[in-house]
Amino acid sequence: MLTGVKEIARRANVSTGTVDRVLHNRTGVSEATKNKILAIMKELDYQPNILARRLASKKVLRFASLIPSVSAETEYWDAPIKGIEMAEAEIKQFGIVIDKYFYDQNDKQSFVKQSNNILKTPIDGILVAPIFIEESLAFSKLCNLKKIPQVFINSDIPNESRLSYIGPDLFQSGHLSAHMVNYLVASGDKILIVNISKEIDSYHHLMRKEEGFIAYFKDHQKKVKIIKTDITPDTDYPSVAKRLTEVLTEHTDVKAIFVTNSRVFSVAQFLQKTNQEHIFLVGYDFLPGSIEHLKNGVIDFLICQKPQEQAYKGIMALYQNVVLNGDVEPTYFMPIDVITKENYTSYRN
Amino acid sequence: MLTGVKEIARRANVSTGTVDRVLHNRTGVSEATKNKILAIMKELDYQPNILARRLASKKVLRFASLIPSVSAETEYWDAPIKGIEMAEAEIKQFGIVIDKYFYDQNDKQSFVKQSNNILKTPIDGILVAPIFIEESLAFSKLCNLKKIPQVFINSDIPNESRLSYIGPDLFQSGHLSAHMVNYLVASGDKILIVNISKEIDSYHHLMRKEEGFIAYFKDHQKKVKIIKTDITPDTDYPSVAKRLTEVLTEHTDVKAIFVTNSRVFSVAQFLQKTNQEHIFLVGYDFLPGSIEHLKNGVIDFLICQKPQEQAYKGIMALYQNVVLNGDVEPTYFMPIDVITKENYTSYRN
DNA sequence: CTGAAAGCGCTTACAG
DNA sequence: CTGAAAGCGCTTACAG
Structure with missing residues (x-):
């Protein structure tokens, strides 16, 4: 009440619609009013109410995941899928859907093809296991042009501007x-x-x-x-x-x-x-x-190294960045776990 | 739209207020209308919109945590506090506040005193490290009478009806x-x-x-x-x-x-x-x-065994149960981690 | 026992 | 470039 868009609008002598425009950096606001509103926001240390925002907005947010498909030899990739689904269940109430794409770990072209498919759709964030270095770099560049935040899991790509890497050292x-x-x-x-x-x-x-x-x-x-x-x-x-x-x-x-x-x-x-x-x-x-x-x-x-958690955290990092406008650690090394006969029963992959 | 309280009200020929009453099991609804509404909810597989609920409700939910205080000898308990604070940061936007209580690990009476203090306040869920068995059991019984869900961390108490235990085997x-x-x-x-x-x-x-x-x-x-x-x-x-x-x-x-x-x-x-x-x-x-x-x-x-995560997960379990009405695992054994000179740098406590 | 209305804090068209 | 109004899906008094 004392700090919401209404209050900002009141103080700036504008409508809440205009406040909303500068809040989302949309066009169609004069520099003067924009600056005035920005100043008031700063003064009030305005924190948007995410609940209200997601409730009012009918726009669904789409994340895409791009990881190897599961096969007998790559059963490993079962775990990340579960992680993605866990995160999805948790954040779908915020109007987020996740499109899952898979590529063949033994076929670079399948990666290229699927990454192109993703870019054809309107997407707000991407989780990717960048196994093929060059192809991943090219994909990453295209994402950056479109200002789509990317999170890498499983292995990192050197020198690239991604939102975050979550995986092993x-x-x-x-x-x-x-x-x-x-x-x-x-x-x-x-x-x-x-x-x-x-x-x-x-x-x-x-x-x-x-x-x-x-x-x-x-x-x-x-x-x-x-x-x-x-x-x-x-x-x-x-x-x-x-x-x-x-x-x-x-x-x-x-x-x-x-x-x-x-x-x-x-x-x-x-x-x-x-x-x-x-x-x-x-x-x-x-x-x-x-x-x-x-x-x-x-x-x-x-x-x-908890592949399920890598993927879960990856999606949550996108959520943190895209939905909550929060900061995300650029590199998050997963713990290196030692599994033996004695502790495997309680291990969470 | 097709599944919200409005639709239920329309089908049942009542107001949304009445639907809300049965939704929250409040008094003041005739058996007949109650049953009618319940049936429609089931038919529609109604899932309340948590966003809208928390936004509309001005009632804040209070959780309490009760763990040993930190001292030179019990530095260990720093980590759970961090876990609680992490969870708090994540869910405070849903109108949840956490009251933190501490007791002296070497003094049973301080546990009794603090647990009594908690019960004097209106509280919706409790996270507790039940170090003293008998005193914890007594406290737990009182909570059950008041229908306050409890989550235990660090160590379990045998044979007690708690919501969940999250900690080591x-x-x-x-x-x-x-x-x-x-x-x-x-x-x-x-x-x-x-x-x-x-x-x-x-x-x-x-x-x-x-x-x-x-x-x-x-x-x-x-x-x-x-x-x-x-x-x-x-x-x-x-x-x-x-x-x-x-x-x-x-x-x-x-x-x-x-x-x-x-x-x-x-x-x-x-x-x-x-x-x-x-x-x-x-x-x-x-x-x-x-x-x-x-x-x-x-x-x-x-x-x-990740004390920080124990506490984090403990609070989130309460959130899951109280806010989302979701199911919670009654026993969640933490992974047993082996830390050596080689992997401690990436360990998340 | 029940309903009508206002409101939570935002966003979304629409009109100007 | 800007505002007024409706609406997201619930809950909350208030009135009857």
Whole structure:
């Protein structure tokens, strides 16, 4: 009452409609009245009532999400969908709808196509997992031109003007993995790093983890031998098994294996089938297949970064910015969680 | 339009005021019209518009929080306050205010007094850390009589009708601690469990962790010797140091120490001062003093359970129930987080 | 037991 | 460039 648009209008000797115009930075207000109103707003420290605003406005706000589609090999992306849906349920009463777009993680063109589809629609905010660097950068630029705020999850793109990144600090997560492995090995032991990925592009992502892992042992008193192998482009189980057989035949003394992504379940499967469960195994992500191997002891640790929460927080960051006009942290590193046989039951992915 | 109170009123041939009366289960409506309106609501699957409701209603909703006050020894309780304030900032636009009450963790009477103070005010929901079992039970009963929903954090009270418990699964967290210690010790090693607490009552809480810890090694192939000591009622540093000196003089071969609460920082301090950093150390909670000792390697692991998020979620659960009339999970176990030198920087307490 | 009217704090056409 | 009026979907007195 003492601070609403009515009061501002009264003090400025204008109608509430005019106040509303400057509030939303719309055209059709003289500089003079605009400045007068702005001054009064500042004086009153005017805070719009979001309830009233959303109730009065019939305009629905549209957010779009663009993430990889779920497949047998990319079950991981189930969690972000859930996160998006949770956020949607929470904010739909504010007149927000979320259009969900998916692309094929192994096909850049599908990303380009879907991002173009999004830009054809009127959209107020975008949540995207920018797996393909160049294509994502191009998309981001178009969004900036249209002044559409973007939030990135899962991995970041360097040097780009997005609203926020919400996801892992990849280097640190590799570092932590090494720290965990450090408890399992002795000086002189041999450690194998395994990257499993179809797309060369995704390597950027995995490489950061590998770097963090190697950096840990570089200046550590415990000296270990680190070897590595990339399994690409074929990543089906037979390909994984074939390569691991080769490597582990050449290096019969591998004490621990670090897999840089969720494909750790394939490696676990292999170790189990070949009775090599004595090799310590550390990998990524909270997937049913991996949890099974955590239970039966083939996998020792999983590093997880709450993909569901990443997406949830991503949508809420858009909401915070677009609906509440609030500030958003430009970079929000998710906690790096260590999952073991002992705590997986209460883990919220 | 097709589903609001107006439409219901039209179909039932009554005014919106009457619809509002049955909506809020107020008196002064004949059974007949009430049933008619109820039927139409069900038919339409009527969902009230929360925005409109909160905007129209001038009634503010009051939640109360009742947790231990912060002191040098109980810095831990800083985090829940932050969580409460975060939630408050988020929901105050819905006309919710939160009254914060504090009690002395070492004084049951202060809990009784503060809980009585709360009940003197008109309150719509309560968040409480029920450290004192009997007093909390009594308080809970009074709340139930007044139909005030209660959410518990930090620790649960058995067999009581609360809206929700949000906090650790204590037994499991002890179990996980043992799992971590297991990586650090060998068969035959000696492990010391340390409970540090002023109030005997708090032991219930610590005992559950101890039980989980011991249970882990009970049916484990690796046989270890577990000894324990309780430091009570004096818990200042000199008392801790004195007792540890005694124990570690008697048992010169202790390989690892498990402290069942945040007082691990006192133990760390002692180990550092007495040059016994070679003893592995595992404890609880993300406090600055402990983080320092995590950094310099005196503490190996901290087990944390996001006290800030517990309180945040607790308030949001009340909001969910009271404002949105939504369902709330009766028990929500927080993830059991493992914090090390490697991942503490990105941990959100 | 029930209804008519005003109002919550905004936004939205429409008219000038 | 600006204002008057209606309306978003509820709740709140007040009158009967």
